Amino acid sequence: MKRPFEQAVTEHGAVVLRVCRSVLGPDEADDAWSETFLSALRAWPDLPEDANVRAWLVTIAHRKAVDVARARARHAVPVALVPDAPAPHRDQPEEALPDGGLWAALAALPDKQRLCVAYHHVAGLPHPEVARIVGGTPAAARRAAADGIARLRSTYAPEGRVSLHV
Amino acid sequence: MSDHTIQLLESGTNDEADHLAALHAALVDRATTESSVDATYRVVDSPVGALLLAATEAGVVRVAFAVEDHDRVLESLGTTVGSRILRGGHRLDPLARELDDYFAGARRDFDVPIDLRLAHGFRLSVLQHLKEIPYGTTESYGQVAVASGSPRAVRAVGSACATNPLPIVVPCHRVVRSDGSLGGYLGGLPAKELLLGLERGPR
Incomplete structure (x- = not known):
């Protein structure tokens, strides 16, 4: 890539942060974001001019998220990609609650569903691209994303009432 | 109504801008420390309009007037000094200060290291x-x-x-x-x- 890397950060930084938050939860998302853009920066000059930058960044973010989750697994008992979802704080002001609730609801999804929701709905990648990142067929990625969204709708109420149990 | 969930996923949250700015600043610092940037830049105001300042590890490599089109100048730096270009960092703080002094009539010469690799x-x-x-x-x-x-x-x-x-x-x-x-x-x-x-x- 000959374009200044700053453009990639400006155009895709927010989406990648949202993807990291969706996959790992807000606490570990920052590390994954930083690692993603640092390794993207190093590799930037070798990226072909016609590459899909967003898909490329999300692919790197996926690998970094897996690394973060593995590191966590070495230090703790849980083996799932996301730790137990923290219960939403009761005393949080109203405007903060929906987001916290959304992360919690995402965290409660099975890994594959959460990844497919993150890469399709949050990152906006088409299902075949999602399948290339998470493995499996595009049809399976589509199904996992749809199942994940259906489950989110039943577990997460945007009005602020959050139930983690289906 | 239920599509509110998808909407939230797609549009993100309000705290994002500040948070991203902090992450970006940390990225520039780390990247500069490990030398994986070809250049950093910032834009400063001056009596002759906005000035783009860019520096490599060796020194200030580019000063550009707004009429030169800063976006185009950055694009061109991407092909000449390399595309690992980030905004921010502290490399250009000394030049920004010297320019302020110069325009205030308090400085006659610039002491910052310069990188003349763009001239032959x-x-x-x-x-x-x-x-x-x-x-x-x-x-x-x-x-x-x-x-x-x-x-x-x-x-x-x-x-x-x-x-x-x-x-x-x-x-x-x-x-x-x-x-x-x-x-x-x-x-x-x-x-x-x-x-x-x-x-x-x-x-």
Whole structure:
């Protein structure tokens, strides 16, 4: 890539942060974001001019998220990609609650569903691209994303009432 | 109604902008420390308009006026010094301070390290000479041609000035026509007038 890397950060930084938050939860998302853009920066000059930058960044973010989750697994008992979802704080002001609730609801999804929701709905990648990142067929990625969204709708109420149990 | 969930996923949260700014700043610091940036840049305000300042590890590599189109200048840096370019960091803080002092009339020379890798051959020797023209004085294109070792290359001196990658810092504004008229300037003639007026001092 000959374009200044700053453009990639400006155009895709927010989406990648949202993807990291969706996959790992807000606490570990920052590390994954930083690692993603640092390794993207190093590799930037070798990226072909016609590459899909967003898909490329999300692919790197996926690998970094897996690394973060593995590191966590070495230090703790849980083996799932996301730790137990923290219960939403009761005393949080109203405007903060929906987001916290959304992360919690995402965290409660099975890994594959959460990844497919993150890469399709949050990152906006088409299902075949999602399948290339998470493995499996595009049809399976589509199904996992749809199942994940259906489950989110039943577990997460945007009005602020959050139930983690289906 | 239920699509609110998808909408939230797609649009993100309110705290994002500040948070991203902090992450971005940390990224620039880490990348600079481990030398994986080709250049960093910032834009400063000045009496001659917004100035883009860019630096490599070696020093300031580019100063650009708004009329040069900062986006285009950055694109071009991507192909010349390398595309690992980030905004921010602290490398350009000293130059920003020196420019403030210069425009306040409190500084005559720039001390920051400069990187002249964007200039070659005769143009480079012209720029080397321009650095020697003292504050508040001018030379003609012909005088610069002589001083740069090619007395007949008056036009080439003009194009060396027009393509100066470090205007203001390398003072091509101190080159004027032998009849005293301004000649050209890559930042526009009003900018050249302002700089020469500043250096003449109040009177």
